[in-house]
Amino acid sequence: xxxxxxxxxxxxxxxxxxxxxxxxxxxxxxxxxxxxxxxxxxxxxxxxxxxxxxxxxxxxxxxxxxxxxxxxxxxxxxxxxxxxxxxxxxxxxxxxxxxxxxxxxxxxxxxxxxxxxxxxxxxxxxxxxxxxxxxxxxxxxxxxxxxxxxxxxxxxxxxxxxxxxxxxxxxxxxxxxxxxxxxxxxxxxxxxxxxxxxxxxxxxxxxxxxxxxxxxxxxxxxxxxxxxxxxxxxxxxxxxxxxxxxxxxxxxxxxxxxxxxxxxxxxxxxxxxxxxxxxxxxxxxxxxxxxxxxxxxxxxxxxxxxxxxxxxxxxxxxxxxxxxxxxxxxxxxxxxxxxxxxxxxxxxxxxxxxxxxxxxxxxxxxxxxxxxxx
Amino acid sequence: xxxxxxxxxxxxxxxxxxxxxxxxxxxxxxxxxxxxxxxxxxxxxxxxxxxxxxxxxxxxxxxxxxxxxxxxxxxxxxxxxxxxxxxxxxxxxxxxxxxxxxxxxxxxxxxxxxxxxxxxxxxxxxxxxxxxxxxxxxxxxxxxxxxxxxxxxxxxxxxxxxxxxxxxxxxxxxxxxxxxxxxxxxxxxxxxxxxxxxxxxxxxxxxxxxxxxxxxxxxxxxxxxxxxxxxxxxxxxxxxxxxxxxxxxxxxxxxxxxxxxxxxxxxxxxxxxxxxxxxxxxxxxxxxxxxxxxxxxxxxxxxxxxxxxxxxxxxxxxx
Numbered sequence: 001x002x003x004x005x006x007x008x009x010x011x012x013x014x015x016x017x018x019x020x021x022x023x024x025x026x027x028x029x030x031x032x033x034x035x036x037x038x039x040x041x042x043x044x045x046x047x048x049x050x051x052x053x054x055x056x057x058x059x060x061x062x063x064x065x066x067x068x069x070x071x072x073x074x075x076x077x078x079x080x081x082x083x084x085x086x087x088x089x090x091x092x093x094x095x096x097x098x099x100x101x102x103x104x105x106x107x108x109x110x111x112x113x114x115x116x117x118x119x120x121x122x123x124x125x126x127x128x129x130x131x132x133x134x135x136x137x138x139x140x141x142x143x144x145x146x147x148x149x150x151x152x153x154x155x156x157x158x159x160x161x162x163x164x165x166x167x168x169x170x171x172x173x174x175x176x177x178x179x180x181x182x183x184x185x186x187x188x189x190x191x192x193x194x195x196x197x198x199x200x201x202x203x204x205x206x207x208x209x210x211x212x213x214x215x216x217x218x219x220x221x222x223x224x225x226x227x228x229x230x231x232x233x234x235x236x237x238x239x240x241x242x243x244x245x246x247x248x249x250x251x252x253x254x255x256x257x258x259x260x261x262x263x264x265x266x267x268x269x270x271x272x273x274x275x276x277x278x279x280x281x282x283x284x285x286x287x288x289x290x291x292x293x294x295x296x297x298x299x300x301x302x303x304x305x306x307x308x309x310x311x312x313x314x315x316x317x318x319x320x321x322x323x324x325x326x327x328x329x330x331x332x333x334x335x336x337x338x339x340x341x342x343x344x345x346x347x348x349x350x351x352x353x354x355x356x357x358x359x360x361x362x363x364x365x366x367x368x369x370x371x372x373x374x
Numbered sequence: 375x376x377x378x379x380x381x382x383x384x385x386x387x388x389x390x391x392x393x394x395x396x397x398x399x400x401x402x403x404x405x406x407x408x409x410x411x412x413x414x415x416x417x418x419x420x421x422x423x424x425x426x427x428x429x430x431x432x433x434x435x436x437x438x439x440x441x442x443x444x445x446x447x448x449x450x451x452x453x454x455x456x457x458x459x460x461x462x463x464x465x466x467x468x469x470x471x472x473x474x475x476x477x478x479x480x481x482x483x484x485x486x487x488x489x490x491x492x493x494x495x496x497x498x499x500x501x502x503x504x505x506x507x508x509x510x511x512x513x514x515x516x517x518x519x520x521x522x523x524x525x526x527x528x529x530x531x532x533x534x535x536x537x538x539x540x541x542x543x544x545x546x547x548x549x550x551x552x553x554x555x556x557x558x559x560x561x562x563x564x565x566x567x568x569x570x571x572x573x574x575x576x577x578x579x580x581x582x583x584x585x586x587x588x589x590x591x592x593x594x595x596x597x598x599x600x601x602x603x604x605x606x607x608x609x610x611x612x613x614x615x616x617x618x619x620x621x622x623x624x625x626x627x628x629x630x631x632x633x634x635x636x637x638x639x640x641x642x643x644x645x646x647x648x649x650x651x652x653x654x655x656x657x658x659x660x661x662x663x664x665x666x667x668x669x670x671x672x673x674x675x676x677x678x679x680x681x682x683x684x685x686x687x688x689x690x691x692x693x
Contacts (some may be wrong), residue, residue, distance in 0.1 A: 105469065107407075107612075156668075156672070160671065160672045160675050160676070161675045161678060162672065162675045162678075163619045163675070163680070165615065165616075165619060166615075166616045166619045166620060166667075166671065167668060167671070169609075169612045169613070169615065169616045170616060170664040170665075170667055170668050172609075173609070173613075173660075173661070173664045174661050174664050174665060174668075177657045177658065177660045177661045177664075178657075178658065178661055180657045181657035181658040184654040184657065185654050294657075297609075302473060302476065302477075303477070305469070305470075306470060306473045306474065306477065309467060309470040309473075310470075342485055342488065342489075344481050344482075344484050344485035344488070345481075345485060347477060347480065347481035348478065348481040348482055348485065350477060350481075351474055351477040351478035351481055351482075352478070354470065354473070354474040354477065355456075355460065355471075355474045355478065357470075358460055358464070358466035358467055358470045358474060359460065359466050361464075361465050361466065361467075361687075362463075362464040362465050362466070365465070
């Protein structure tokens with residue numbers, strides 16, 4: 001074997017990720033590092049300084065100070081704007097995660113986001129309700145509409161054996177076109193060609209709040225997302241429902257023999273999943289943005305699949321994976337203007353990170369083999 | 375009526391060829407969510423080749439189009455090797471691999487399109503202009519009442535697709551290799567015990583899927599959008615996945631599903647025209663194929679079941 005040749009590298013790798021108990025988080029960290037190195041090489045080959053480009057990503061996300069700021073802007077305003085973008089991603093990842101736990105694959109998060117976001121926009125966003133009533137109602141409507149959309153998918157799966165991948169894809173299209181029709185017919189803003197902006201009272205992000213010398217956007221949804229993660233972790237680890245969901249997800253037959261009502265559990269899991277997708281929708285369309293672009297399905301729902309899997313399908317894990325992916329996507333605009341590295345490279349790096357992480361099982365297998373050899 | 379058939383077919387057939395690729399892949403036991411990315415990457419390769427050689431041919435020459443198809447075929451196949459490597463060699467989660475391929479394909483092709491346009495053609499543009507492929511009408515057959523529309527105003531790619539589809543059907547159901555492939559998706563251990571290498575069969579299946587997806591992609595680029603841009607990622611791949619699951623992972627029912635999508639779509643457009651509704655109503659009619667599919671699924675899904683070993687990583691040692 002080549003073992004002796006690169007003995008030092010071997011030792012380092014074994015020391016860091018060889019330990020069984022630490023592997024579940026050391027291996028993702030290892031693969032992410034590997035992919036960042038790979039991305040750096042790509043950026044260097046394109047003729048830019050990779051360290052500067054990565055630093056730009058952090059600067060663009062408000063995690064590192066920029067050289068200069070426009071008036072009323074600062075590192076803190078960049079950071080709150082980053083949190084604003086992070087919120088929908090956290091919810092969407094939670095939505096994918098819960099469905100995954102039940103062995104279901106919710107590819108329709110984007111559609112559920114749109115349905116919930118649009119309904120809340122029309123019912124509350126255009127009303128004149130005071131903020132104290134409007135904001136909770138937006139959250140409630142978002143959750144309920146999303147949950148309904150999810151429940152329908154779960155019901156179709158349970159009652160008619162309709163594969164959830166197909167039905168969610170179909171619903172994605174249906175929501176996309178119906179919402180686009182309604183916006184273009186009733187709610188279009190003739191200048192922006194999008195839906196009219198929602199009022200400030202219903203919006204889940206406080207826009208242009210003046211604190212000290214800064215004007216910042218404060219996303220209220222991020223607190224909600226923190227609660228959502230805690231609740232999900234609690235449901236999954238401490239409640240009967242969570243146990244049943246995981247049981248159905250790991251083996252439907254076994255769960256059935258154990259007396260778990262598989263159909264009911266699946267519908268409930270899809271409801272929860274849809275509910276979180278709905279919250280992602282309202283924090284996206286009535287928080288991060290204030291309007292809806294017709295005929296466009298946001299990519300958040302698809303990215304969230306990758307984020308959830310990158311986060312080891314654990315509620316705590318997705319905090320880190322959402323954070324990482326959002327830093328890259330949010331910072332890419334600044335990276336483009338500061339280093340001239342095209343923004344598309346940022347999504348390519350995201351892809352590479354996910355690609356390397358997907359090989360986590362293989363890395364684990366290899367490392368454990370080495371350990372046995374030694 | 376004729377327009378419905380003509381437009382419906384030109385939408386359904388590229389979808390069908392992508393779905394056949396998906397069937398090959400999934401029947402061999404590899405989940406394929408990557409069709410969207412594969413078709414985009416294939417279309418990118420074909421379009422790039424077509425614009426590079428366009429200056430050597432007269433404006434109306436069909437040769438660049440056929441070469442574009444060939445290169446889309448090869449490009450899709452090349453990119454699918456990534457999926458194969460991740461799923462077969464690195465034992466990655468097949469779902470995440472599919473999603474990754476979609477993300478990568480989107481980012482890479484958009485980036486390269488911009489970069490190539492700027493550096494080679496000296497124009498800041500994010501698309502390759504292709505134009506719409508010429509159409510042909512088969513002389514005698516097109517005179518048949520109603521059915522004649524099938525042979526009227528055909529895109530040449532529809533004939534190519536029909537031929538490939540027949541071959542694909544024959545290979546999957548009537549040859550020894552097809553049998554091995556289907557067995558890999560249901561019981562890979564039995565295939566292994568029979569002395570056939572599971573990973574090899576799966577590799578070929580994934581490559582076939584990539585190639586056919588690429589072919590479907592370039593057909594859309596040459597008909598609906600008339601260029602290659604990020605517009606190619608408007609969900610054709612996901613629709614193909616829906617069609618193949620609707621078709622219960624079998625080729626003929628999948629053709630039915632694709633035709634349903636195609637005809638409902640063109641029928642809807644026609645309806646808007648006939649009733650002289652404002653164009654925003656088009657969006658509402660576009661819902662038709664998807665609602666119809668859901669309704670049909672309610673009646674036909676009971677007997678649907680996926681290949682038994684779909685999405686499972688093949689591990690020789692596991693029993």
